Amino acid sequence: MTANAPDPKVTPAVWGALAIVYVVWGSTYLGIALAVETIPPLLSGAMRFFAAATLLGGFLLARSGREAFRMTRRQFFGAALVGLLLLTFGNGMVAVAEQHISTGLAALLVASVPLWLVVFRFAVRDRPRPLTLAGVLVGLAGVAALSLTGGEAGSSVGIVIILGGSLSWSVGSFLSARIAMPANAFAASAVEMLSGGAGLLVIGLATGERLDLSAISGRSWAGLVYLILVGSLVGFTSFAWLLGHAPISLVSTYAYVNPVVAVALGALVLDEPVTVQVIVGGLIILVGVALVISTERAKRRSAEKDGARARPEQQAVPRTVD
Template sequence: MTQNAPDRRATLLVWSALGIVYVVWGSTYLGIAVAVESIPPMLSGAMRFVVAGLLLGGIVLARSGPQAFRMTRRQFLGAAGVGLLLLTLGNGMLAVAEQYISTGLAALLVASVPLWLVVFRFVVRDRPKTLTLAGVLVGLAGVAALSLTGAQGGSAAGIVVVLLASLSWAVGSFLSSRIAMPSNAFVASTVEMLAGGVGLALLGSGTGERLDLSAVTGRSWVALVYLVLVGSLVGFTAFSWLLGNAPISLVATYAYVNPVVAVVLGALVLSEQVTLQIVAGGLVILVGVALVISTERRGRRPGPGETSPGSDETSEEAPDEARNEKVPDEARSVVREGARAEG
């Protein structure tokens, strides 16, 4: 009974952190939509990621000192390049699209990212389990069903822009596991946010966006502050903790749950239409989540003399399934980088 108490506490912490990631990153679509009501989309993203990057960098500097930011030129350029793909192109195009389509539809289209990543994994012969692939396909079938309803009031151009954003996120996520990156995840995120934010500022200014402070509403400022403090910092902190304390396959389910959260919040806050098709599609997505969890969280226990890849990131207090799950470093990195795009 004494041994079970720490296990129960660890399980509670894992699901609490996962709940934060589910809700917080599901709500960022709503936050973006409210922010761009009176702030130009790319400039709003620039402010968000530059401020979040400076805050995160300051926290890392205070906790670990300047040595934490020691990196090679290749590592810096790698993180900066990933930041441009994930944040400048990926997040920037999402913010532009949310001026023309609903937040729920945007989130559902973004759920195509896992499909691209699975395709990329096949290309490099890192093949997922059959049921994992089935879970991905089932989840995306739910996304398709939801999109049929959501697209009725959406702009075709907005839908195309979101799909391009999704492709950019997938490319950035995939490349992040194949190029030199800072070893510290928080340092890498700091570089990505700053590079992505600067890229958004340059792109926004170059395309004619201008910030009129007198026209910005209090509602948009609140949304921007929420995106910086909660979406980028709280969400990413919870996610980073999960990487060391939960199975990577369980953490990755955020990609399927976030669209459901976004649809619900869009309906509650922005009065976006919810139909029986949306409910049915959401349930199908959750079935896909269940398939992924039930299949992938059964990690193979390392044999004698083996250590799990990425075990240096796992704390001694982590649940057994987190420590014993044998996951390729590439898969762990892809999930980490893809999640930064969400946050």
């Protein structure tokens, strides 16, 4: 979807795909926690993205042939750079941080991504609408409320690591809409995953991580397989489809809902504590989601009435392969 395309309508199919992204990407924090129980975090990410890239690339070749991977050198390196920022230094740091903090807290801290994106948009003089900004700030207020449980859920080291990863994630999301990228979104994703996996492998080996297949538990294998098949492939396929069929500000609300899903799954599966702060913070996040959605709906109705086109600011969605 380009900046000059009409604002897409919200259909039942859009809500279905959005529900998949909400639940699947919210559950990846649990999958990561299970995987890193007995697999080194960076090498687990390398295994995940190499496998997902191979499956996705094979599917594209079988369906569309080599034409799907036609891209210039500049586009290839653009996708590779985004892959390093999103997956090596973004997703990889999530896996490292989850050795120190709970899955729920990790997801909530990653919700700082939209704030960074707003800061970057201000830097290039692309100001969001006031209610969009209000939705971001309200959502982050919910994150702040939930982070009050961080003292018992994890450590300051984990918090610093995941905030650094969130910053890298934000830079990658911001650049992906502003640098040369492959025309085929799925081919771009395959390059990103190969690049991100290679970066994780190099850093993992350089920092002393080693893989002992005999030491990997069934739970970790299950978590890794889930991340490959469901988190990366099903989740990203739904996300990529949404980018062309739904308002970007609506798609980006996954950043607020994923933490709620992650907190719930962490409590149910890993017995992570759910406090009053968790409940209150989750409700505040949902208010932020409602503000963003209502603003986007009003904008769409106004565009339909006036015949306006979508604004470039819509391109600042956090683009990621979770």
